[in-house]
Amino acid sequence: MEIESISHDIVIVGGGGAGLRAAIAVAEADPQLSIGMVSKVYPMRSHTVSAEGGAAAVAREDDNFEMHGFDTVKGSDFLGDQDVIQYFVQEAPKELALLEHWGCPWSRNEDGSVATRAFGGMSTKRTWYATDKVGFHMLHSLFQHSMRFEQIVRYDEQFVTKLLVEDGVVRGVASLNIRDGVLRIIRGRAVILATGGAGKIFPFTTNGNIKTGDGMSLAYRAGVPLKDMEFVQYHPTGLPGTGILITEAARGEGGYLRNKDEERFLVERDYGVGTKAELGPRDMISRAIIQEIEAGRGLEGAHGQYMNLDLTHLGEEKIQARIPMVRELSKLYIDVDPVEAPIPIRPVVHYMMGGIDTDIDGATSIRGLYAAGECASVSLNGANRLGSNSLTECLVFGARAGRCAVDFSRGIDEGSDANLRAQAEEEVARIEALRNKRSGNEKISRLREELNTTMESGCGVYREEGSMQASCETIDVIKQRLADVSLQDGSRVFNTELIAAMELANMVDCAEAVARCAVVRKESRGAHTRRDHPHRDDQNFLHHSLAYYEPGSPPRVGTKPVTLGKWEPEERKY
Amino acid sequence: MSERQKKTFVITRFDPDTDEVPKTESYEIEVEPYWKILDAINYIKDEVDPSLSHRWSCRMAVCGSCGMMVNGEPRLTCKDRLSGYGDTIEISPLSNFPVIRDLVVEMDGFMDKFNQVKPWIIRAKELAAEDGPMRQSPEELEEFKQFSMCINCMLCYSACPVVANEPEFLGPAAIALGHRYNIDSRDEGAAERNEVFRGEGTVFSCSYANECSEVCPKNVDPAAAVNQAKFNAVIDWATGLVISRDGKE
Ligand SMILES: Cc1cc2nc3c(=O)[nH]c(=O)nc-3n(C[C@H](O)[C@H](O)[C@H](O)COP(=O)(O)OP(=O)(O)OC[C@H]3O[C@@H](n4cnc5c(N)ncnc54)[C@H](O)[C@@H]3O)c2cc1C
Ligand code: SF4
Ligand code: FES
Numbered sequence: 001m002e003i004e005s006i007s008h009d010i011v012i013v014g015g016g017g018a019g020l021r022a023a024i025a026v027a028e029a030d031p032q033l034s035i036g037m038v039s040k041v042y043p044m045r046s047h048t049v050s051a052e053g054g055a056a057a058v059a060r061e062d063d064n065f066e067m068h069g070f071d072t073v074k075g076s077d078f079l080g081d082q083d084v085i086q087y088f089v090q091e092a093p094k095e096l097a098l099l100e101h102w103g104c105p106w107s108r109n110e111d112g113s114v115a116t117r118a119f120g121g122m123s124t125k126r127t128w129y130a131t132d133k134v135g136f137h138m139l140h141s142l143f144q145h146s147m148r149f150e151q152i153v154r155y156d157e158q159f160v161t162k163l164l165v166e167d168g169v170v171r172g173v174a175s176l177n178i179r180d181g182v183l184r185i186i187r188g189r190a191v192i193l194a195t196g197g198a199g200k201i202f203p204f205t206t207n208g209n210i211k212t213g214d215g216m217s218l219a220y221r222a223g224v225p226l227k228d229m230e231f232v233q234y235h236p237t238g239l240p241g242t243g244i245l246i247t248e249a250a251r252g253e254g255g256y257l258r259n260k261d262e263e264r265f266l267v268e269r270d271y272g273v274g275t276k277a278e279l280g281p282r283d284m285i286s287r288a289i290i291q292e293i294e295a296g297r298g299l300e301g302a303h304g305q306y307m308n309l310d311l312t313h314l315g316e317e318k319i320q321a322r323i324p325m326v327r328e329l330s331k332l333y334i335d336v337d338p339v340e341a342p343i344p345i346r347p348v349v350h351y352m353m354g355g356i357d358t359d360i361d362g363a364t365s366i367r368g369l370y371a372a373g374e375c376a377s378v379s380l381n382g383a384n385r386l387g388s389n390s391l392t393e394c395l396v397f398g399a400r401a402g403r404c405a406v407d408f409s410r411g412i413d414e415g416s417d418a419n420l421r422a423q424a425e426e427e428v429a430r431i432e433a434l435r436n437k438r439s440g441n442e443k444i445s446r447l448r449e450e451l452n453t454t455m456e457s458g459c460g461v462y463r464e465e466g467s468m469q470a471s472c473e474t475i476d477v478i479k480q481r482l483a484d485v486s487l488q489d490g491s492r493v494f495n496t497e498l499i500a501a502m503e504l505a506n507m508v509d510c511a512e513a514v515a516r517c518a519v520v521r522k523e524s525r526g527a528h529t530r531r532d533h534p535h536r537d538d539q540n541f542l543h544h545s546l547a548y549y550e551p552g553s554p555p556r557v558g559t560k561p562v563t564l565g566k567w568e569p570e571e572r573k574y
Numbered sequence: 575m576s577e578r579q580k581k582t583f584v585i586t587r588f589d590p591d592t593d594e595v596p597k598t599e600s601y602e603i604e605v606e607p608y609w610k611i612l613d614a615i616n617y618i619k620d621e622v623d624p625s626l627s628h629r630w631s632c633r634m635a636v637c638g639s640c641g642m643m644v645n646g647e648p649r650l651t652c653k654d655r656l657s658g659y660g661d662t663i664e665i666s667p668l669s670n671f672p673v674i675r676d677l678v679v680e681m682d683g684f685m686d687k688f689n690q691v692k693p694w695i696i697r698a699k700e701l702a703a704e705d706g707p708m709r710q711s712p713e714e715l716e717e718f719k720q721f722s723m724c725i726n727c728m729l730c731y732s733a734c735p736v737v738a739n740e741p742e743f744l745g746p747a748a749i750a751l752g753h754r755y756n757i758d759s760r761d762e763g764a765a766e767r768n769e770v771f772r773g774e775g776t777v778f779s780c781s782y783a784n785e786c787s788e789v790c791p792k793n794v795d796p797a798a799a800v801n802q803a804k805f806n807a808v809i810d811w812a813t814g815l816v817i818s819r820d821g822k823e
Contacts, residue, residue, distance in 0.1 A: 045637045094703035103695045112709030144693040208631040445620035489625035494675035497624045
């Protein structure tokens with residue numbers, strides 16, 4: 001049967017914050033262009049929905065771009081690109097204002113201006129919020145606003161399995177309709193990846209089921225390097241057991257972290273956060289918690305050792321008004337009402353600083369291929385992201401990628417039909433073989449669990465040569481075992497086992513890039529902390545890491561210079 | 575670790591590739607007392623029967639994917655505690671929707687209803703980014719806030735007796751969303767939406783059953799939205815009449 005091929009001017013993969021913002025930017029740049037937006041879930045299910053705390057942009061009199069810029073550079077442990085950061089801080093307020101015009105119910109001050117709150121590593125209140133359901137409101141506002149543009153054609157519940165590239169130019173994607181199991185070619189004169197992060201490579205994560213690093217793997221396999229993958233952010237406050245996030249806004253609103261002796265350990269001992277205390281950056285606080293636990297000052301619970309996040313002094317009224325979701329989540333998922341008792345928490349995998357290597361336009365090394373949002377590494381976040389910068393990042397760089405993709409698409413032809421069909425036919429054959437694979441000794445859930453376990457033991461908050469090497473070896477073996485999985489579900493219709501098998505392969509790619517880059521970086525910087533190399537080493541490692549896909553072997557790891565600027569690297573102390 | 579307990583899940587299965595009609599399958603598994611319904615279904619999918627299809631993602635009651643009928647009631651399964659149920663629990667796809675496969679229902683019709691109410695800010699003059707944010711008082715925000723909390727989980731459509739008889743009915747969540755924009759101080763599009771609301775199969779089809787608000791996992795209270803929308807649509811129409819009788823615009 002002939003493979004169906006559909007054409008758009010711009011194809012966007014992903015309907016989260018970054019994908020929707022890109023689609024709107026394209027629609028605004030040129031209303032004549034048709035946009036295909038492919039998403040493996042309906043857009044409002046994208047994981048942007050779960051973001052809680054807020055989005056950063058200069059808003060107050062006592063703030064300025066210089067301060068937001070420096071906070072971000074310092075937060076990144078000087079691995080953020082300073083041109084990117086300067087552009088970001090300038091665009092941020094405009095983007096959040098647009099979101100306001102599009103209906104986002106930002107929380108307000110008495111005078112009707114937008115309210116801002118304190119956040120970790122930010123030197124003043126610059127995090128805009130809509131109580132503590134910011135991602136939810138942002139995503140729904142963007143999605144609803146996008147509905148006014150008829151030229152945005154959605155392909156919901158369709159899973160992109162491959163980028164169709166011809167002579168170094170991207171021509172479209174191969175997309176499997178989950179509903180009927182049919183693979184289609186969706187062609188575009190430019191393609192934007194906005195597929196989100198890869199937190200599911202770890203066992204204990206704030207990320208939802210869909211965050212399997214698909215776009216990272218798609219680009220990587222097509223030849224684009226993944227950048228700075230070793231930097232994985234642990235958020236200090238996840239609920240033990242489920243990993244559900246308790247937002248940093250809980251500390252931004254005045255919450256304390258306490259150990260089993262009820263000490264505010266960030267104040268009592270020197271963990272580098274200085275007077276910022278609970279509002280220090282995430283990498284430092286996560287390390288402090290692990291050290292407290294190792295020193296025997298953790299509390300013992302059903303899911304291992306934990307610390308307490310104490311909000312009891314804030315009072316019911318404030319908790320209900322500012323952080324109602326924190327209360328809702330902790331009552332529901334850990335049976336604690338934070339008005340009355342402290343919430344048990346422990347560091348949890350939250351965010352990938354690394355991702356598809358792009359320049360400031362979101363452009364990758366493949367012509368016509370762009371990436372934005374968490375799947376991309378535009379190098380805003382460097383070695384450690386500041387909380388509330390990434391929602392804004394989705395908007396600022398989603399919009400820019402959209403506009404740049406439009407410019408690119410103007411000067412490019414459609415490419416060869418025969419070549420794309422040949423590639424798509426190979427995809428059909430590959431997927432059919434996988435769907436019908438009844439022989440094999442491996443189970444998807446088992447391999448996923450083993451991958452998760454090795455990532456936690458080798459690439460956790462603290463790392464060292466031996467355990468990282470062990471992870472690399474385990475991943476090598478898992479890669480081979482992947483060829484031996486068998487599937488039980490042979491149906492074409494909504495076959496989630498088939499999707500899970502392909503997601504697992506994507507996760508393995510991402511995990512391997514994380515572990516391999518981590519081994520090579522023999523220093524401690526931002527979220528990458530090695531016991532065997534406890535200090536930052538600007539002499540040898542003030543550069544980005546790049547992991548290049550090598551068929552049949554581990555990635556080749558290279559480097560890329562950091563774009564410095566007016567802020568000279570200095571010791572990171574608060 | 576707390577003690578595991580045995581429970582039996584009777585799950586409705588249907589694969590249009592092979593089945594003429596839905597059937598049920600029983601799974602006896604050991605559950606942790608703190609689990610939600612979704613945890614048990616995920617366990618079955620991972621460990622017992624990987625061919626089971628269901629939707630889920632966030633597991634924190636905000637993405638809206640995981641609605642199912644649990645013992646015949648529409649529930650958000652990542653929020654629904656197992657401990658509240660007996661030894662045997664029946665799970666089936668959300669009612670009032672066509673079934674695609676197992677626990678997965680067709681939701682394109684539901685999505686189309688959102689487009690109908692123009693769920694975006696409508697203004698005579700659009701603002702530019704440089705204009706900065708508009709002002710809105712905390713009180714003005716409070717007016718519509720509750721109606722902006724909908725996670726599109728579709729439980730209210732499953733519970734609604736009108737949807738059951740009249741699948742084209744705009745339904746609770748879509749009406750609540752249109753109403754949310756109508757009463758947002760930044761919006762100027764109420765006249766357009768009220769016209770939609772006065773059409774067939776919208777607010778006046780509602781029979782005040784209130785089931786929607788009872789099942790809503792986010793306390794959106796869509797029934798209240800429908801009532802207010804009804805009232806406003808009438809007033810708007812009546813004022814329109816008065817104005818046109820006066821010969822003014
Ligand atoms: C619990 C939590 C709380 C957070 N809180 C904050 C916060 O307060 N402030 C902040 O700034 N950041 C926060 N973050 C981070 C931030 O939310 C994310 O980085 C950001 O939302 C990512 O958006 P995105 O558009 O890149 O990806 P996502 O929203 O994850 O969207 C990815 C999209 O890609 C699609 N997709 C993926 N793979 C495929 C495929 N193979 N085929 C087709 N489609 C595909 C998906 O369907 C989805 O639509 C939080 C993150 C989490 C997990
Ligand atoms: S109104 Fe409530 S029940 Fe209905 S879709 Fe929205 S959140 Fe779900
Ligand atoms: S899984 Fe997201 S609402 Fe239940």
